[in-house]
Amino acid sequence: MTKKAKGQTEITIYPDWCKGCGICVEFCPAKVLALGRDGKARVARLDECINCGFCERHCPDFAIVVRGKGRKRRAPACAENGETPVDKE
Amino acid sequence: MADITELIHDYLRHNKKFPHVFCAGCGHGIVLGALIRSIHALGLSKDEVCIVAGIGCSGRIAAYVDFNTVHTTHGRALTFATGIKMANPKLKVITIMGDGDAMSIGGNHLIHAARRNIGVTALVLNNNIYGMTGGQCSATTPQGATTQTTPFGQMEKAFDIVTLAAAAGANGVYRGSTFHVNMLDRLVATAIERPGFNLVEIITPCHTQYGRKNKYKSAVDMFKWIKKNCVPKEKFDALPEADRGEKMPIGTFVEKDHKGLEQLYGELQARLNRPGRPVAEPEQPSAQHAEESRNIMNKEPK
Amino acid sequence: MAQKKSKQRKAVFALGNEAVVEGALLAGCSFYAGYPITPSSEIMEVMAARLPRSEDGVFIQMEDEIASMGAIIGASLAGRKAMTATSGPGFSLMQENLGFACMTEVPLVVVNVMRGGPSTGLPTSPAQGDVQQARWGTHGDHPVIVLSASDVRECLEMTITAFNFAEKYRTPVILLLDEITAHTREKIELPEPGELEIVGRSYPTVPPEWYKPYEDTMRGVSPMPPIGSGYRHHVTGLTHDVLGFPTQRPDEVKAIMERLFRKIDQFYPDIMLVEEYMTEDADIGVVAYGSVARSAELAIDMAREQGYKAGLIKLKTLFPFPKPFVNRLAARCSRIVVPEMNMGQMSREVKRVAARTTSIRTVNRIDGQIITPTQICKAITQG
Numbered sequence: 001m002t003k004k005a006k007g008q009t010e011i012t013i014y015p016d017w018c019k020g021c022g023i024c025v026e027f028c029p030a031k032v033l034a035l036g037r038d039g040k041a042r043v044a045r046l047d048e049c050i051n052c053g054f055c056e057r058h059c060p061d062f063a064i065v066v067r068g069k070g071r072k073r074r075a076p077a078c079a080e081n082g083e084t085p086v087d088k089e
Numbered sequence: 090m091a092d093i094t095e096l097i098h099d100y101l102r103h104n105k106k107f108p109h110v111f112c113a114g115c116g117h118g119i120v121l122g123a124l125i126r127s128i129h130a131l132g133l134s135k136d137e138v139c140i141v142a143g144i145g146c147s148g149r150i151a152a153y154v155d156f157n158t159v160h161t162t163h164g165r166a167l168t169f170a171t172g173i174k175m176a177n178p179k180l181k182v183i184t185i186m187g188d189g190d191a192m193s194i195g196g197n198h199l200i201h202a203a204r205r206n207i208g209v210t211a212l213v214l215n216n217n218i219y220g221m222t223g224g225q226c227s228a229t230t231p232q233g234a235t236t237q238t239t240p241f242g243q244m245e246k247a248f249d250i251v252t253l254a255a256a257a258g259a260n261g262v263y264r265g266s267t268f269h270v271n272m273l274d275r276l277v278a279t280a281i282e283r284p285g286f287n288l289v290e291i292i293t294p295c296h297t298q299y300g301r302k303n304k305y306k307s308a309v310d311m312f313k314w315i316k317k318n319c320v321p322k323e324k325f326d327a328l329p330e331a332d333r334g335e336k337m338p339i340g341t342f343v344e345k346d347h348k349g350l351e352q353l354y355g356e357l358q359a360r361l362n363r364p365g366r367p368v369a370e371p372e373q374p375s376a377q378h379a380e381e382s383r384n385i386m387n388k389e390p391k
Numbered sequence: 392m393a394q395k396k397s398k399q400r401k402a403v404f405a406l407g408n409e410a411v412v413e414g415a416l417l418a419g420c421s422f423y424a425g426y427p428i429t430p431s432s433e434i435m436e437v438m439a440a441r442l443p444r445s446e447d448g449v450f451i452q453m454e455d456e457i458a459s460m461g462a463i464i465g466a467s468l469a470g471r472k473a474m475t476a477t478s479g480p481g482f483s484l485m486q487e488n489l490g491f492a493c494m495t496e497v498p499l500v501v502v503n504v505m506r507g508g509p510s511t512g513l514p515t516s517p518a519q520g521d522v523q524q525a526r527w528g529t530h531g532d533h534p535v536i537v538l539s540a541s542d543v544r545e546c547l548e549m550t551i552t553a554f555n556f557a558e559k560y561r562t563p564v565i566l567l568l569d570e571i572t573a574h575t576r577e578k579i580e581l582p583e584p585g586e587l588e589i590v591g592r593s594y595p596t597v598p599p600e601w602y603k604p605y606e607d608t609m610r611g612v613s614p615m616p617p618i619g620s621g622y623r624h625h626v627t628g629l630t631h632d633v634l635g636f637p638t639q640r641p642d643e644v645k646a647i648m649e650r651l652f653r654k655i656d657q658f659y660p661d662i663m664l665v666e667e668y669m670t671e672d673a674d675i676g677v678v679a680y681g682s683v684a685r686s687a688e689l690a691i692d693m694a695r696e697q698g699y700k701a702g703l704i705k706l707k708t709l710f711p712f713p714k715p716f717v718n719r720l721a722a723r724c725s726r727i728v729v730p731e732m733n734m735g736q737m738s739r740e741v742k743r744v745a746a747r748t749t750s751i752r753t754v755n756r757i758d759g760q761i762i763t764p765t766q767i768c769k770a771i772t773q774g
Contacts, residue, residue: 017107021114026309056093057270058312060118061108062101065094102625104634136621141465152625152636157618159468160627161461162491168458172465172473173618175449176422180469180619198461201454354449361444 006030007047010067015040017063024055024064093126100125100135102155109153111146114308116267116293120214121150123270124183127278128156139180141170143190146221146295147214150185164195167202170209178208178351181281188215192228192248199288203257206285208349212277213250213288216295224298231335235302250290255343260285262343266292266319268312269339276341285349292319292337400580407546407573408433408476411502411566413581414550415474416441419589420500422449422473424462426481429514430570431504434476456481460488460501467497468626470592470617472554476502479521480511482528489563490529491628493651496605496613498557498592500550502566504573505681505732507759516759517570519681522736525565526710532648534655536560536662537710539567541684543577549707555590556662560654561612567709569732571682571761595622604635605647611654655711663713666705669695673702675771676724676749678717678741680706683730683762690767701771712740721745728770730754730762 011032020039029052034044041064055064101107111117128138135156142151144163151158157180161169166184174182191199191213202209218236219225226236229247236243255262261283265273273291280287294300294311305311318336320328325338348356405413411434415423423438435452442448449466453459456477463473477485482503492499505521507513521528525537536556540549546568553564595602595614604624606613616622629637630644638644655662669691670676679687684705694701704720706713721727727749729738738753745751754770756762 019108019113021308023114023308023312027312053093057122058119058268059094060111060113060115060122062094062097062118062122063108067095105636135623136619139618152627155623157623158625159465159618160625160629161464162487162628165457165461165488168453168461168488169465169468171451171453171458172422172424172462172467173469174465175451175462176466176469176471176473177617177619197454198458201458350451354443354451358443358446358448362446 006050008069009046009049009051010069010071011043011046011049012065012067013041013043014063014065017061019061021060023058023060027058028055093122096129097122097125100129100155101153105153107153110149112295112297112308114294114296114311115146116216116291116295117146117150117214119267119270120185120212120273120291120293121154123273123277124185124212125154126274127281128181130274130278131282133181133281137179137181139170139173139182140185141166141173141182142185143187143195144221145187145190145219146216147185147187147190164190164193165198166190167195167198167209167211171202171207174207174209174351175354178355181210182208183210183212183281185212185214187220188213188217188229188250189219189227192250192253196228200253200257203254203259203286203288205350206258206260206347208285208351210277210280211286211288212280213290214293215250215290216293216299217247218295218299220295220298224302230299234299236299250288251342254288254290259288259343260345260347260349261287261341263288263341264290264292264337264339266315266339267294268315269319272321272339279341283344284352285345285347292339399583402578402580404576404578405543406433406576407540407543407568408504409437410543410546410579411476411550411568412437412441414547415500415554416445417547417582417584417587417589418472418551418554419591420472420474420554421445421447422463422466422471423475424451424453424459424466424473425475425477426453426456426459428456428478428481430506430573431476431478431481431502433573434502456484457487460485460492463499464488464492464495464497467492467499468618470620472498472558474500474502474554476504478504478506478514479508482521482524486524486529490531490533492563493529493533493535494531494628494630495626496561496615496651497563498561498615499563500553500557500566501563502550502568505567505569507757513759515570517682517732517761518757518759519567519569519683519732519736520757521567522709522731522733523739525567534562534652535710536562536564536655536708537567538564538664538707539680539709540572540707541681541705542572543575544579545707546572547579547581551587551589552664552707555588558592559590559612560658560662561592561615562655567681569681575682599623603633605631605633607633607646607650611650611657659711662708662711663716664707665713665716666707667716668703668705670702670704670720673700673720674724675699675701676720676727677701677703677767677771678706678720678727678729678737679703679731679767680709680737681732683732686762686764687730687767689764690771693764693768694771697768697772699772706737709737712744714744717741717744718748721748724749726750726752728752728754728767730767730770732756732762
């Protein structure tokens, strides 16, 4: 396997969704992530990220988004869209 | 590797509150992610997917995802799924059950769904415990484990879900783990795509109810345990018996190509309703029928 | 339904159980899941022969009655008119998923051919012991419609009515037969498909993103799209809000529970079906249902011959209990006789309604034999 380029990503962690289980922190092969004082995951060493996708796949709460640097949020990709979110308390 | 989480967000229900109800580090969220990725990879539309869930922690998964979802009674998910699939074979029906759901209260439904090879995909989320009710032992709790209802250690042996499903005649039988997610994605996609009854046992951790009482204090500890003990089937088979210990093989166990029940039924119906075929009066039970059954029943009541 | 003699109509010599199948197919039933049990098995056998021969009919034999209920709920959610049939022990197993159908408002029909109980009881003998179970069998407070039939023609008619009520009110409907009705073979004329009123399900008219699966409406019945039609929603046995998601908020719980009752309550006059026989001038009333109603009809004739002015109310709807009819009868009668093949399940209801107005006498029989006209006549004449 070729060595992956480092630091080509932007990582967003939604603190509201993160429950601080620590899976991403423990198993990140490049040790990019750490648990913050609030108990939630945070990005500690962004430059080390090899964009392997482990944290995204293993985050049970879908709280980590890893994007290529400078990439925008893409349009919804599922086969059917056009949802109108219904307000709910 | 991008677009993994964003893709999942597209399939979640926008009118549900997040984060979901599962404990921090629960594998159920990972399974939901794998399920969504598999469905997306197969190019299925949201409308043609029907998720049928049972009761328990795993049953709560259904509410979060934007497909047709049914949250049924305890253990009966497969019966509902059978009805839905037979009523509309075009739907991709996927059941999500826990180990208590599928192996204890719904054990009979599971073996019969496998036997009749109904075109339903069953995901059995095996966390070795009844999580939602507070950590009682289940039919898959390993022998010797401590739970709320086995404070002195479980004496009974655990079900091997994979062997059971295979023996009952399932078309496809797979086992994956929430640590080996790439493989899990592949297994779930295969199980959804293939005809007939396909079952995926998914090893998922419950550190809150199971781990806490069995020396795995945190979610991370449980994932380490899964990482260590879930080995690919080929590797497992090569291991000498003595080294196997707690290890579990993951991968593909059975892959058969029998037609699903709904396919066979559709063919029968097409044959019976072929145009030009003389419409025969269906056989009515004879006049003596009731009398006969009465006589038989008098001898051997049910 | 008018049953006028006409030459176009096909006459068949059918069992009560077979008439149920005829009725179901006329009503548009296209899904049957069941498990064999005496004395209801003929329904299943005839369905097994008929449904695969139709364009879209599905028949499946399940592993038990729990599974049968699950399958027909699933089929109904997928847009089919679905039914199952069973008898006492199987009916007990169905209660769990019957509650699910009440909670999630899934239209379906359950035929229970009553046999002697409790437990395995008398598999081939008649009884009417499941009446209160049909009303209150599943746990939790819930509304449900229970119908009964007393002869073969009524088996056909009431099955159609059961499907119509189920679809109209989005509720499970239970049709109680007894072994005598189910195994009586009589000549009946099959109605032509066009001459019957067949009620279909109401579908949403709003686009999917506006659709609220459990929205309150004037009728109290929310439109119900089949799974796969684009109206993706969540169905759960948990108490849910208008969107179908679980809720524990008292205001939301109250709203949905009250609507469940209201959707049946406000249509009582349409749902309560009875047949009155010689009640215009009666001063002794009889309230009966099922095969016992046939004995009762003959008993009325016998009593009239002896000079007693007796009249019969035959209950076709058991629950909601046809209170106004019984009230009216009680107001004019010095006593009411309630014959039934149990120790007094329907007479409870009659007493609840009429005990203050008149005296109530029960005729009970639980030995697996039919109540004879003579027995009822004796109760009428000897008060």
